[in-house]
Each structure stands twice: as structure tokens, then as C-alpha cells.
Amino acid sequence: MIKRFIRRVLGLGQKGPLRLPRDRHHVTRDQLSPGARKVCEVLAAHGHAAYVVGGAVRDLLLHLPPKDFDIATDARPEQVKPLFRRALLIGRRFRIVHVMIGAETVEVSTFRAALPEAETEGAQARVQDEHGRVLRDNVFGTLEEDARRRDFTINALYFEPATEEVIDYHGGLADLKKRTMRIIGDPETRYREDPVRMLRAVRLAAKLGLSIDAATRAPVKRLAALLESVPPARLFDEMLKLLLSGHASACVRQLRDEGLHKGLLPLLDVILDQPLGERFVTLALAQTDARVLAGKPVSPAFLFAALLWHEVLSAWRAREKRGERSLIALEVAMDEVLDRQCEKLAITRKLTATMREVWAMQPRFEQRSGQRALRLLEAPRFRMGYDFLALRAASGEVPADLEAWWRAFQGADPETRQAMLLPDTGATKRRRRRRRKKPAAPAEPAA
Numbered sequence: 001m002i003k004r005f006i007r008r009v010l011g012l013g014q015k016g017p018l019r020l021p022r023d024r025h026h027v028t029r030d031q032l033s034p035g036a037r038k039v040c041e042v043l044a045a046h047g048h049a050a051y052v053v054g055g056a057v058r059d060l061l062l063h064l065p066p067k068d069f070d071i072a073t074d075a076r077p078e079q080v081k082p083l084f085r086r087a088l089l090i091g092r093r094f095r096i097v098h099v100m101i102g103a104e105t106v107e108v109s110t111f112r113a114a115l116p117e118a119e120t121e122g123a124q125a126r127v128q129d130e131h132g133r134v135l136r137d138n139v140f141g142t143l144e145e146d147a148r149r150r151d152f153t154i155n156a157l158y159f160e161p162a163t164e165e166v167i168d169y170h171g172g173l174a175d176l177k178k179r180t181m182r183i184i185g186d187p188e189t190r191y192r193e194d195p196v197r198m199l200r201a202v203r204l205a206a207k208l209g210l211s212i213d214a215a216t217r218a219p220v221k222r223l224a225a226l227l228e229s230v231p232p233a234r235l236f237d238e239m240l241k242l243l244l245s246g247h248a249s250a251c252v253r254q255l256r257d258e259g260l261h262k263g264l265l266p267l268l269d270v271i272l273d274q275p276l277g278e279r280f281v282t283l284a285l286a287q288t289d290a291r292v293l294a295g296k297p298v299s300p301a302f303l304f305a306a307l308l309w310h311e312v313l314s315a316w317r318a319r320e321k322r323g324e325r326s327l328i329a330l331e332v333a334m335d336e337v338l339d340r341q342c343e344k345l346a347i348t349r350k351l352t353a354t355m356r357e358v359w360a361m362q363p364r365f366e367q368r369s370g371q372r373a374l375r376l377l378e379a380p381r382f383r384m385g386y387d388f389l390a391l392r393a394a395s396g397e398v399p400a401d402l403e404a405w406w407r408a409f410q411g412a413d414p415e416t417r418q419a420m421l422l423p424d425t426g427a428t429k430r431r432r433r434r435r436r437k438k439p440a441a442p443a444e445p446a447a
């Protein structure tokens with residue numbers, strides 16, 4: 001009713017999108033980044049349609065600062081590229097153009113076509129797997145078709161800089177006003193095409209403080225297992241966005257409620273079932289959120305190390321109990337946990353290297369005597385290792401005085417440090433004696 005009334009007032013027919021002039025939405029071209037404005041101007045000057053679309057329009061309408069600006073155009077990638085001095089054709093799944101303007105990179109994508117029917121040209125360019133997931137897709141279409149291909153109504157709003165109009169095909173503005181996330185089209189079909197949309201729903205709802213519409217939410221639990229068919233590297237990217245969104249605590253809670261964590265961090269179930277593990281993960285996420293929201297840098301390696309720590313810890317303890325030497329047991333436990341994890345969600349090698357360093361440093365904090373403690377201060381990742389220790393202490397896993405000692409030790413001058421060192425413990429001496437005896441024990445292989 002209201003929509004129809006608005007259409008009449010705006011002189012629109014029943015078909016076609018809402019075209020809202022500036023006084024109805026208050027977004028102005030001055031709010032765009034210089035790069036986004038420039039790209040739209042150049043495309044328009046060459047006779048192409050060009051709109052800002054997606055997260056940027058949504059965020060501006062919500063009075064939030066956009067993270068980046070995406071442009072949608074009717075120009076093909078090959079037509080876009082030569083119009084700019086610094087531009088790259090990228091992407092395999094969808095070909096898009098990255099235009100570099102100053103320090104900014106603006107992503108320019110050509111309108112995507114609606115789902116092609118049977119034997120059209122599109123059917124060859126579009127490949128789906130047996131679950132309905134779209135594997136390859138490079139068919140260009142109209143603005144209307146592009147809007148239908150987007151995930152949520154609030155992400156399918158187009159802003160035209162020249163006219164300052166917002167174009168809305170799917171009632172995204174009304175949904176924004178209701179603070180609702182609603183998927184475009186049939187929810188199940190859209191999740192089958194791309195299961196990552198389920199994660200996006202959770203992340204964006206938490207980030208924007210929106211609720212997920214009942215019909216959009218309904219099939220998620222049932223379809224959660226589809227995430228298993230998504231390449232681990234893509235899941236990693238999506239999970240990273242989620243964890244660094246500033247709303248990781250809320251997101252992880254919701255992922256768990258929806259059963260979505262199983263394909264991502266299957267270990268989360270186990271971890272959160274132990275009181276200590278739950279405390280540890282909750283603290284780590286809360287700390288990360290606080291840092292992100294305060295504009296401070298956070299380390300993804302630290303965060304993943306925290307998420308998986310209690311899994312490493314239990315594998316490590318189990319091996320020790322079976323009589324394996326402590327440090328070797330820890331190494332093997334780290335391998336085990338990372339191998340299992342990376343089958344589902346591929347944490348990059350650079351991150352896993354740092355995670356290992358942080359984990360491997362933890363037993364070294366037990367040594368508060370002699371040169372060892374001083375040497376640990378010099379370790380390249382000491383600060384991260386110490387922060388990790390602090391988290392372990394805060395969750396009650398290690399005594400608070402251990403953390404307090406290291407806090408004081410690192411801040412002390414050299415003389416005070418010397419005075420703080422504890423006398424050599426019996427454990428260290430025993431180990432030395434055993435090592436001296438080693439040649440007499442030929443059964444033990446050399447390290």
C-alpha cells in the first residue's frame with residue numbers, strides 16, 4: 001500500500017524500481033570517496049551507467065562510515081580498464097576491475113545477469129555443483145538483473161552520483177528502516193547458490209545491529225552443512241572478516257546458535273563446553289572487539305591461536321599423560337590441531353607460523369630462573385606471547401602471579417630483573433643430569 005502510494009507520488013508505474021531523490025534519503029555525492037566519485041564521473045563521461053552499490057550505500061544510509069566503495073556499471077571489464085591509468089583486471093570467478101586512484105582502490109564490476117535458463121550462452125559460462133553452488137559465473141546483464149543477484153535487500157541499493165538518486169528494486173530502504181536483513185528471492189535457493197551468504201547474514205546483522213528476517217533465517221540451521229562444500233580459503237577470508245568486525249563475540253555466539261560453526265571451527269563446540277575454554281575464548285573475543293572498536297590493530301594470528309588453544313592444550317596434555325616428552329608432545333599437538341582445522345578453514349601459512357610461535361612460547365614462561373627468562377624477553381614475538389599468557393591467567397588457566405611476574409619483569413631495569421630471577425629449580429637440574437647420561441643410552445635416537 002505505502003509502496004504503491006510512494007510510487008504514485010513519485011510518478012512511477014507499478015513495475016520498475018523506486019527512484020528516490022536526495023531529499024528522501026540524504027545521501028550526497030560529497031559523502032563518496034574521491035576515488036568512487038572519479039570512477040563514476042569517468043564512466044558517465046564515456047556514456048556508461050555507473051552507480052555506487054552495496055555496503056557503501058547501505059552504510060551511508062545508516063550514518064556509518066563505509067569501509068570501501070564498490071561501483072556497478074554497464075561497461076564491460078575490457079571497456080572499463082583502458083579508461084584509467086592504473087587499473088587491473090582481476091578475479092577468476094567474477095571478472096572485475098580494480099581502479100587505483102591515489103591510495104584508494106575502487107572495485108568496479110559489470111552488472112551481472114540473472115540466472116540463465118537452459119541452453120543459453122549463459123548456461124555455459126555458469127557452472128553449478130551438485131548442491132546448487134555457483135562455481136563459475138561471468139555473464140553480464142542489466143541493472144535490474146544485477147540487483148536480483150545481490151544477497152540482501154539492504155545490499156542492493158544503487159546510488160547514482162550524477163543525480164544523487166537511490167535506486168531500490170527490492171524494498172531495501174524499507175528494510176533498512178525496519179532494521180531487518182532480508183535475502184532477495186527464495187532463501188534456500190540463494191543459500192544453495194552460495195552458502196557463504198549464511199555467514200554474511202550473521203556478520204552483517206551483528207555489525208549493523210539488524211535483525212534477520214524470519215524467512216531468511218529459517219533454513220539456515222538445516223542448510224548449515226553446505227558450508228562444507230565451500231573452499232577452505234574462502235571460508236578463511238569470511239571468518240577473518242567476521243572476527244575482525246568489532247562484533248566477533250556476538251557473531252560467534254550466533255554462529256553457534258545457528259549451527260554454522262561446525263564447518264568453520266568444528267572445535268568450538270568442544271572448547272566452549274569446558275568452562276575454562278569458554279572463558280578463554282569469550283575473553284579473547286571480547287578483547288578483540290574492544291580493540292577493533294577503539295581503532296587499535298589486532299592480530300588475526302593471536303585470535304586464531306586463542307580460538308584453538310584449548311584444543312592444543314588438551315591434545316598436549318593427553319600426550320604428556322601417555323609419557324611423551326613435554327615439548328615434543330606440544331609440537332605434535334600443534335600439528336594435529338592445525339591439520340584438522342585447515343581441512344575445513346584454511347588459515348594461511350603466515351598465520352599458522354605465528355600461532356605456533358605463540359603457543360610454543362607458553363611453556364617457556366614457566367621458567368623464571370637464570371638466562372632462560374632473560375632470553376625469552378628477546379624472543380621476536382615476546383609481546384604477543386606475553387599477551388597470550390595474560391589471557392590464560394585472566395581465564396584462570398595459569399596462576400595470576402605468573403603473569404604478574406612477567407609483567408613486572410619486562411618493565412624492570414636490568415638490576416631489578418637480576419634480583420627477580422628465581423633460583424634454578426630441581427626440574428632443570430634433573431634434565432641436565434639426564435642429558436649428560438645420554439651417550440650411555442644408545443636406544444634413544446639422537447635429536
Ligand code: ATP
Pocket residue numbers: 053054055056067068070149150151152155156194196197241
Ligand atoms: P562490508 O561492510 O563487509 O564491506 P559489503 O556488503 O560491502 O559489507 P562486500 O563483500 O564488500 O560486502 O560486497 C559488496 C556487495 O556485493 C554486497 O553489498 C552485495 O551486494 C554483494 N555481495 C557480496 N557477496 C555476495 C554474495 N555472496 N552473494 C550475493 N551478493 C554478494
Ligand code: MG
Pocket residue numbers: 054055056067068069070
Ligand atoms: Mg564492501
